[in-house]
Amino acid sequence: MSLNSFFSKIFPTPNFLELSHVGIEILPDVVRFIEIKKTSTHLKVGKYDEVKMINPIDFNQPLSDHGELVNSLTSLRKKHKLKYVVASIPEEKTYLFSTEVLKGNDKAIKTAIEFNLEENVPLSLDEAIFEYSIINSSDKNGKVSVAVSVVSEQVVNNFTDLYLKCGLIPVSFLTEPQAIKKSVVKNNDTGTYLLVRLGATKTNFAIISENAVQFASTLGIGGNDFTKAIMKQFSVDKNEAEQIKKDRGFLKNSENNNLFTLLMNVSSALHDEIERIYGYWHSRRVADSPFLYPEISKIILCGKESSLIGFKEYLALSIKTEVELANVWSNIFSFEDYVPPIEKTDSLDYAAVVGLASSNFDKK
Numbered sequence: 001m002s003l004n005s006f007f008s009k010i011f012p013t014p015n016f017l018e019l020s021h022v023g024i025e026i027l028p029d030v031v032r033f034i035e036i037k038k039t040s041t042h043l044k045v046g047k048y049d050e051v052k053m054i055n056p057i058d059f060n061q062p063l064s065d066h067g068e069l070v071n072s073l074t075s076l077r078k079k080h081k082l083k084y085v086v087a088s089i090p091e092e093k094t095y096l097f098s099t100e101v102l103k104g105n106d107k108a109i110k111t112a113i114e115f116n117l118e119e120n121v122p123l124s125l126d127e128a129i130f131e132y133s134i135i136n137s138s139d140k141n142g143k144v145s146v147a148v149s150v151v152s153e154q155v156v157n158n159f160t161d162l163y164l165k166c167g168l169i170p171v172s173f174l175t176e177p178q179a180i181k182k183s184v185v186k187n188n189d190t191g192t193y194l195l196v197r198l199g200a201t202k203t204n205f206a207i208i209s210e211n212a213v214q215f216a217s218t219l220g221i222g223g224n225d226f227t228k229a230i231m232k233q234f235s236v237d238k239n240e241a242e243q244i245k246k247d248r249g250f251l252k253n254s255e256n257n258n259l260f261t262l263l264m265n266v267s268s269a270l271h272d273e274i275e276r277i278y279g280y281w282h283s284r285r286v287a288d289s290p291f292l293y294p295e296i297s298k299i300i301l302c303g304k305e306s307s308l309i310g311f312k313e314y315l316a317l318s319i320k321t322e323v324e325l326a327n328v329w330s331n332i333f334s335f336e337d338y339v340p341p342i343e344k345t346d347s348l349d350y351a352a353v354v355g356l357a358s359s360n361f362d363k364k
Helices: 003-010 015-019 067-080 106-120 153-165 176-184 223-234 238-248 254-266 268-287 311-319 344-361
Strands: 022-026 030-038 043-052 084-089 094-102 128-138 143-152 169-175 193-198 203-209 212-219 298-302 322-325
Touching: 022 176, 022 344, 030 067, 030 344, 043 067, 043 344, 067 153, 084 153, 084 176, 084 344, 094 106, 094 176, 094 212, 106 128, 106 143, 128 153, 128 212, 143 153, 143 169, 143 212, 153 169, 169 176, 169 344, 176 193, 176 203, 176 212, 176 298, 176 344, 193 268, 203 268, 212 268, 223 238, 223 254, 238 254, 254 268, 268 311, 298 311, 298 344, 311 322
Parallel strands: 022 084, 084 169, 193 298, 298 322
Antiparallel strands: 022 030, 030 043, 094 143, 128 143, 193 203, 203 212
């Protein structure tokens, strides 16, 4: 079953739902949302907000039993008069695979995917919800290559129960990598990139090629690990450690050598994961086809933690590839038309919710 058919079955969607919904995501340490509104000339930012969690969220437990989370979502709903949401599913709760199927209409392709689904994910067809993107179409063999994202119905129900308990109605879900891709990669861009979202408690990785998510992974290391290392190394409290991290970051000079070495050691796991991903993608190029798996041309960073001074340069030098900070508004508006109220550095944390909110304006 696809996500669209799942939700249309549970929540018949009247036309007025297209008028107002927000993108919302729940991370282990924060709940965040944003609204994208349409004016007569361009899209713009509407409401937005975030609430930090004191108690980390465990996605393996019933979310509706997490009192702090329920209270936070309910407060956001009341404060901002929210009702309809497009929400994300954490990457850790999704499965991703690629396969070839015979060309056909949407129904025929989904039927072909269903036939092969249990060979690729540890879920039965009855408990799986999926969506797909076409990544290549070959006239020679009459087949198309598709990237398939799969979520268990149990996971979707867990999030649905939570939102309904808080008085919010989920219109649809996107996986975390899909949501990020929708905001930081241009809709018509078919290039091949590695997206890296460095958050406070985890880092998401995703390879985007032919404007589809073709690989995704998550590492349980984030900006908080930098802060903890600084606290321990320099015997300072959390606030001072955060300030040191912000002011000096990955600057490589004689005065900052101790901090640079410390942060480089902490981030070695990030470096190793990126190298592993590059190795995986290269192996697919060799084993399958350079045409289907083009070289990764650059790394795109998002997440506020990725804007640390010198971090982009450190990655570019160590991975030996181009690295840039994302523009999360790339599919929303031009800065020539509109300047958003969120600072560029802060906007990096809004990559996923911007992608979610922008789905309201996808061409039908």
